[in-house]
Amino acid sequence: xxxxxxxxxxxxxxxxxxxxxxxxxxxxxxxxxxxxxxxxxxxxxxxxxxxxxxxxxxxxxxxxxxxxxxxxxxxxxxxxxxxxxxxxxxxxxxxxxxxxxxxxxxxxxxxxxxxxxxxxxxxxxxxxxxxxxxxxxxxxxxxxxxxxxxxxxxxxxxxxxxxxxxxxxxxxxxxxxxxxxxxxxxxxxxxxxxxxxxxxxxxxxxxxxxxxxxxxxxxxxxxxxxxxxxxxxxxxxxxxxxxxxxxxxxxxxxxxxxxxxxxxxxxxxxxxxxxxxxxxxxxxxxxxxxxxxxxxxxxxxxxxxxxxxxxxxxxxxxxxxxxxxxxxxxxxxxxxxxxxxxxxxxxxxxxxxxxxxxxxxxxxxxxxxxxxxxxxxxxxxxxxxxxxxxxxxxxxxxxxxxxxxxxxxxxxxxxxxxxxxxxxxxxxxxxxxxxxxxxxx
Ligand code: P5A
Numbered sequence: 001x002x003x004x005x006x007x008x009x010x011x012x013x014x015x016x017x018x019x020x021x022x023x024x025x026x027x028x029x030x031x032x033x034x035x036x037x038x039x040x041x042x043x044x045x046x047x048x049x050x051x052x053x054x055x056x057x058x059x060x061x062x063x064x065x066x067x068x069x070x071x072x073x074x075x076x077x078x079x080x081x082x083x084x085x086x087x088x089x090x091x092x093x094x095x096x097x098x099x100x101x102x103x104x105x106x107x108x109x110x111x112x113x114x115x116x117x118x119x120x121x122x123x124x125x126x127x128x129x130x131x132x133x134x135x136x137x138x139x140x141x142x143x144x145x146x147x148x149x150x151x152x153x154x155x156x157x158x159x160x161x162x163x164x165x166x167x168x169x170x171x172x173x174x175x176x177x178x179x180x181x182x183x184x185x186x187x188x189x190x191x192x193x194x195x196x197x198x199x200x201x202x203x204x205x206x207x208x209x210x211x212x213x214x215x216x217x218x219x220x221x222x223x224x225x226x227x228x229x230x231x232x233x234x235x236x237x238x239x240x241x242x243x244x245x246x247x248x249x250x251x252x253x254x255x256x257x258x259x260x261x262x263x264x265x266x267x268x269x270x271x272x273x274x275x276x277x278x279x280x281x282x283x284x285x286x287x288x289x290x291x292x293x294x295x296x297x298x299x300x301x302x303x304x305x306x307x308x309x310x311x312x313x314x315x316x317x318x319x320x321x322x323x324x325x326x327x328x329x330x331x332x333x334x335x336x337x338x339x340x341x342x343x344x345x346x347x348x349x350x351x352x353x354x355x356x357x358x359x360x361x362x363x364x365x366x367x368x369x370x371x372x373x374x375x376x377x378x379x380x381x382x383x384x385x386x387x388x389x390x391x392x393x394x395x396x397x398x399x400x401x402x403x404x405x406x407x408x409x410x411x412x413x414x415x416x417x418x419x420x421x422x423x424x425x426x427x428x429x430x431x432x433x434x435x436x437x438x439x440x441x
Contacts, residue, residue: 001347003382007044010394020216022329023148025338029398031325038145038153045398046325048346050156053324054135056187056343057158064180064239066131066160071110071117073137077103079112083297089201092140106139109202111294111316114161118312119300125165128302128312129173133160135321149322150282151218156322162315165304167291170313174206174289175245177317181210181285182232182252188324189341190331192284193227195257202316204290209259211281214330221281222268224255228277259283282327289315338399339422342441347380348372349438350400352392354407356385364406364416364431372404375439396421402441404434 009030017034018024026032031046042050058068074096080086086093094106107113114132122128135158145153162173178194185192190212197209211221230252237248256268259281268276294300295311303309320327332339340346349372353365362383369381380400382391388407395403403419405426410416416434419426429437 001378001380003380004384006380008398009043010397018148020147020150020326020330021333022150022216022326025329025333025397026148026326029338032149034148038142038151040149040152040154045346049325049328049340049344050322052344052346053188053328054156054158054321057184057319057321058135060180060184060187061133061158061160063183064131064176066133066177066180068134069114069117069132070134071107071113071136073107073139075105075107075110075113077105079116079298080105083112083294085112085201092142094139094141107136108138108140109157109316109318110134110136110159111161111202111314112298115294115298115300115314118161118163119298122163123303125302125304129162129164129169131160131162131173131177133158133317147216148326150326152322155320158319158321160317162317163300163302163312164314165302165310165312167313170289170291170315171206172242172245174287174315175249176239177287177315178208178249178252179232179237179239179245181287181317181319184319185210185212185284186232188328188344190284190324190328191228193221193223193257193281194252195221195223195259196253196262197259197286198261199288199290202286202288202290203293204288204315206289208253208287209283210285210287211259212284212327212331213279213281214327215280216330217280217282219281219283220260220263220278221258222260222263222276222278223257224271225275225277226255227257282323282330283320284324284327285317285319287315287317289313333399336393337397340399340401342401345399345401347378347400348402348441349377349379350395350398350403351379351381352388352395352403352405353381353383354388354391354405356383358408360411361406361408364411368404368406368416368431368435371435372438377438377441402438404438406431 011028015027032040096104138157164170192210192212194208197207199207291313292311301309355361372379405417415428418434
């Protein structure tokens, strides 16, 4: 992408309304624009990151055996009346009346609808287990939308719903999602710690939240240091081995980890001083097992092997896809701006032309741009005639993993600079070598 043809409205100054770094940097780099309180447009740069995160979430859900669907954002109130949540959900639910005076709502979550969908498509125990998910916009009329898209009113969520014949089978489905979550967040370069959690308006009695550590997180967290040393993707776990997966999850959850809501100081104090970590965290995922809470009122029954109809056991599993964009920035930035982990970066390489209009510099940049693009890399090419200082600052703020800087002085010796945004290391290398280095990443 050539910057001269792109839409990336950079703000020169910090916006007053931004209290935390992710909100500030998302506004400054032109990733998002507020439309009303807690409601944002995703501009091209932000949209690219959102889609990358969504794709990682999708791949890990698919790998865990979940099946993608897409439910609407607008729902009828009928099913919610049946489950009893139409009144329980309170003011967070945006209620809408259509032209026929029918009560509708903008979905804050989809337990009711998916249970109804499932019920209409499945009759026998032979069709279970199943896990259906979608990635769809939700609306919650939060009292205090804040921190940009971190706590929005409209936000993108991945929500999955599992259906099983028994509580034990349901537990296995829960465990598969648990593992998928650890893998998902790690692929995005995040350390997300699973913590036992309250179930709130979703319900059930088994629940875990996944928290990314950041000083600006909304929850206070207390945990055992050993969580910081885990590499979930390296653990060789067979997700279909019921007992093996259960003991792996038991292992992951055997150490102390809790948010302030359910923190037990006496238990925490039992850890050695150097093992105790207190901090703040951002909730990026939340999983629930609620058994027959929805299947009973919504009459979602399945015929067992003995011919008797029984309510299915279900769970629901959420990931804050749009919140993750902010969560990653909170976890990965410095004074100069964002430092995108490779897996979610909006572009792989930022190419800076230090003298646009100079024939040799333009030719060298065109060659680099073409060869990196042909090799499948996404390149943001700053081909504008802005000042070099401004170009450096913008590129650092946008935070792409690699930069290639080309100017007449270096090119006289056939050299360009390659900069690693994370380490800050800059190296002068031959033009071909720069291309080889980046295409072999
Ligand atoms: C699980 C999936 C649920 O809604 N029903 C379907 C269950 N859980 S949850 O914890 O309430 O939400 C899941 C994740 O969505 C993100 N999230 C938000 N992101 C941005 N702004 C908000 N206002 C917001 N509310 C929830 C969180 O990451 C949460 O873990």
